[in-house]
Amino acid sequence: MTAVLALAATPTTARRAVPFLSLLGRGTDVVSWHRTAEAEPPAAVLATSTTVLHGLPEVPTAVWVDDLTGLRRAAADGVEVALSSREDLVDHGAVLVPGSGIDVARWPVLPPVARAEQRRALDLPEQFVVAVDHREPTDDIVTILALASAAVVTGPLLPLALALGTPVVTGPDTARRFGLQAGVEVEVASGAAAADEAARSLAAWDLGAAALSRRGRRFAEAHLDLAHPAAAVRHRLGLGALPVLGPEGRLAARLDELATPADARIRARADEAALRFLAPHQGAVSR
Amino acid sequence: MTLTHPAIDADAVARLRRHLGRPEPVGPPSALVPIATPPATLGDRARALAGRVAAPLVERARQELARAAEHEQAALHAELHALRAELDRTRTTHAAELAALHEQLRDRP
Incomplete structure (x- = not known):
């Protein structure tokens, strides 16, 4: 059975969750928290603000915080992981989610x-x-x-x-x-x-x-790259590893297993190899 | 001889042989070459000669066709993987967009 990941958001903060949720929710059923009655009970919740934490089910939860006050409130509410686009909050335990982040692996x-x-x-x-x-x-x-x-x-x-x-x-x-x-x-x-x-x-x-x-x-x-924080958050929410997509993804996953640095030459070579040999019939914009 | 190791390329082997002055293999394994009986006539001898000359070419053409098909098949597999991956990405993105939309609209009458 596929795990359900629920989104709990305020109307003004819902949009900002989409790029990250698109990665975090891979391999799960992503639903609105207010629609979970129509689906299986959620295995985890992604909340876009601490203001929506009240009333959420007792499941692992990740919440966006914008300042230290929000971070403390998240900790007091017992959430598993706090997310922030502010680097200074990382020292206080938040996971950094780049505000302009993208799924880099999607773009060879x-x-x-x-x-x-x-x-x-x-x-x-x-x-x-x-x-x-x-x-x-x-x-x-x-x-x-x-x-x-x-x-x-x-x-x-x-x-x-x-x-x-x-x-x-x-x-x-x-x-x-x-x-x-x-x-x-x-x-x-x-x-x-x-x-x-x-x-x-x-x-x-x-x-x-x-x-x-x-x-x-x-x-x-x-x-x-949103994949790094998504992988970390999935682990802490108990959602398992990100599903590996496509041959390039498998190659990247093996390099990750070997703790290959992000700037290692072998990664560039693997990217080039994937581009040239693994998908030779893809066009210029292979998406 | 069948070359199956990915590091061994048949063309490279042929080039290496030429570089080393080694004679090219004369044809397919002997088991595949019919053992010719002494030709009785000039026509039979000519046909047998043509067959011997053509055999390596036919075999080479067969190998080239098989190799081309392998490349094509690998490319199709790769494309299929990429399409599946993109489908999965798109599915999750749509679900995320929909969930966000539901959250945005939930308080509206």
Whole structure:
């Protein structure tokens, strides 16, 4: 029988749970707490605020907290695990869930060489530079980010661009907000004209683009991946390990078992191998 | 000879043999080659010669077809795995979206 994971939320905080719940609930039946009467009793609950803890069933519960007061209240209510996007609360026992986190494993990395191959195959320009400030990852935008030689990305799709290995130019504010270093994971430029110019230069600089692509992906894996907190929270809620999806997932799981560091070269090689050999018929945006 | 170890590539072996000046294998295992009886006529000899010449080519073509099918099958398996994984991701994401929507709307009349 499939375990039921219930979501308990206030109307204003429900949305923020979706990306994390999409990972946390894998292999379970995800339901609204107020609909659990129609399903099996929940095995665990994910609450988006301490204000909804009252009246929840006596099952392992994870709750989002925004400050130390919330963390103390969660502890007083006996919840198993507190979640927060604030790094300073980690020292007090909260599990860090990046506010802009994504499921990095869902997006196979496309290094510049693979992008160039795809562009040739698709009869696209040799150099393909774009600017993306969209808020939602539509199929078109994902495809563009996956095929671009370089992209100016200033909106909430920056984590996706990094996960895909897109060589990125962004603004100083965005870089600061994500903790990205200029010239290391991204290029930074102020103003649209300067950013466009920087992206064009980056597209023409193979080595620089390749280095940014690689380090951007590693940054996404290390700092923006929701899989790490999801795995930890599942364990503490008694939901077991995250189901491993697909051949790339199995490869990553074996590397995890071997305690392979997130920035190990073997992980990049495994990603490349998965891209090139395990799914050779997938398109540029294999999702 | 059948090469089954993943680290051994038949083409690489052939290149290595050429590099080392080793003669190419003359054909399939002897058990598969009919033992020719002495031809009685010129036509029979010509047919037997054609058969001997063609046998390695036919065998090579058969091997190439089998190898191509293996690659295709592996690719299809990989694609199937990827599609299943994506289906599972999508299912959970939809369930999460729906649960969030129910929580958002629960106090509405």
